[in-house]
Amino acid sequence: MNKTDFIIVGQGIAGTLLAHFLQKAGRSVLVIDDGYERASSKVAAGIINPVTGRHYVKSWMIDELLPAARSTYRELESELGVPLYREMNVLRALFSHGEENDWLARCADPAYQPYLTANPEPGIYSAVTEPAFRYGGIRESAQVNVPLLVRAYRQKLELEGALIQEVFDYAALEWFEDGVRYKAIEAGKILFCEGAKGAQNPWFGHLPLQGNKGEVLHIQMAGQAPGQILKHRIFIVPLPAGDYWIGSTSDNRFEDDLPTAKGRDYLENHLRNLVTVPFEIREHRAALRPTVKDRRPLLGMHPEYPQLGIFNGLGTKGTSLGPYWAQAMADLLIQGRPIPVQVDHCRFNPDV
Numbered sequence: 001m002n003k004t005d006f007i008i009v010g011q012g013i014a015g016t017l018l019a020h021f022l023q024k025a026g027r028s029v030l031v032i033d034d035g036y037e038r039a040s041s042k043v044a045a046g047i048i049n050p051v052t053g054r055h056y057v058k059s060w061m062i063d064e065l066l067p068a069a070r071s072t073y074r075e076l077e078s079e080l081g082v083p084l085y086r087e088m089n090v091l092r093a094l095f096s097h098g099e100e101n102d103w104l105a106r107c108a109d110p111a112y113q114p115y116l117t118a119n120p121e122p123g124i125y126s127a128v129t130e131p132a133f134r135y136g137g138i139r140e141s142a143q144v145n146v147p148l149l150v151r152a153y154r155q156k157l158e159l160e161g162a163l164i165q166e167v168f169d170y171a172a173l174e175w176f177e178d179g180v181r182y183k184a185i186e187a188g189k190i191l192f193c194e195g196a197k198g199a200q201n202p203w204f205g206h207l208p209l210q211g212n213k214g215e216v217l218h219i220q221m222a223g224q225a226p227g228q229i230l231k232h233r234i235f236i237v238p239l240p241a242g243d244y245w246i247g248s249t250s251d252n253r254f255e256d257d258l259p260t261a262k263g264r265d266y267l268e269n270h271l272r273n274l275v276t277v278p279f280e281i282r283e284h285r286a287a288l289r290p291t292v293k294d295r296r297p298l299l300g301m302h303p304e305y306p307q308l309g310i311f312n313g314l315g316t317k318g319t320s321l322g323p324y325w326a327q328a329m330a331d332l333l334i335q336g337r338p339i340p341v342q343v344d345h346c347r348f349n350p351d352v
């Protein structure tokens with residue numbers, strides 16, 4: 001019998017970060033992941049954008065999330081020996097006088113001053129894209145190489161003998177008062193970090209994990225790489241290897257997680273109208289974001305089976321939400337520190 005403190009099911013960014021904080025606290029983990037190529041964490045751009053939306057609003061809890069994200073990714077960079085966190089401003093295209101006025105009003109608000117600039121330089125974008133009416137700048141933003149993080153952490157777990165590649169068999173799980181058994185593994189607790197597939201989980205499948213489909217392109221483009229991310233209705237994100245991540249679509253109604261001709265046309269047409277230099281599409285990918293009805297993560301232990309827990313629902317913002325809430329989940333598991341109600345999955349459980 002193989003013994004471990006925690007079994008973690010799913011090794012996207014949620015399972016990876018939770019494993020990191022548990023291991024950092026000296027606990028043992030065994031991670032079970034199916035190696036699925038269309039996992040959200042393998043398709044995401046990893047943008048951390050503190051000010052978003054049509055009304056240029058600060059992302060929920062961003063003042064707390066950002067320092068946690070920065071220090072966690074820096075720590076993982078030195079532990080894994082790979083570059084993960086790139087500070088990169090976002091150049092946001094504005095399209096009218098109205099948008100310009102709204103932006104300038106935000107810039108004057110003291111709560112927004114650390115994050116916004118009124119007159120950013122478009123730099124190389126002025127040579128390779130159609131000009132916008134005007135630009136706003138977003139500071140404190142970043143791009144995290146999430147696919148590399150997941151890959152490098154998986155290699156570390158493999159070397160430690162702490163990774164099993166398989167689809168978790170729910171029927172093989174047994175639980176007792178003080179732990180669980182899965183095949184030949186005994187553990188104190190099991191945590192489900194399954195992303196959008198968590199909708200099928202027999203113990204947490206009642207939660208409103210709706211899912212949102214996103215499609216992206218990877219392109220190559222002539223010229224020198226810009227040092228900023230461009231948000232011009234879609235995002236253009238310069239990647240470390242020299243290509244560009246273009247995305248994304250957002251669809252709440254979908255049949256599957258496969259790339260579609262409609263998604264590709266949408267992104268490609270937008271690019272053709274925006275980019276003024278030749279480009280070549282290298283890849284077209286799709287994945288399901290693990291979105292929740294109220295756009296907050298899902299954390300905590302099962303009310304009837306306290307050996308079973310969930311860390312999911314990172315939605316469209318796994319890169320910024322992940323580190324702070326993975327630490328909170330680890331604090332619950334190790335110190336019994338309560339989970340704040342707004343992210344406790346029991347908010348959807350009327351009997352609790």
Ligand SMILES: Cc1cc2nc3c(=O)[nH]c(=O)nc-3n(C[C@H](O)[C@H](O)[C@H](O)COP(=O)(O)OP(=O)(O)OC[C@H]3O[C@@H](n4cnc5c(N)ncnc54)[C@H](O)[C@@H]3O)c2cc1C
Pocket residue numbers: 009010011012013014015032033034035036039040041042043044045046047048166167168169193194195196197198213214215216247248286287288289290312313314315316317318319320
């Ligand atoms: C197109 C797109 C663009 C995005 N861009 C950004 C961005 O710029 N910034 C940002 O912050 N977020 C972005 N996101 C969102 C981000 O990707 C998610 O918030 C995050 O990746 C979710 O991570 P996760 O670990 O919960 O799920 P996942 O990445 O889906 O990982 C779950 C893992 O568990 C495995 N698994 C599930 N069930 C089982 C089982 N029963 N047995 C074994 N294995 C199992 C899955 O196969 C998978 O490997 C984007 C998402 C998409 C789709």
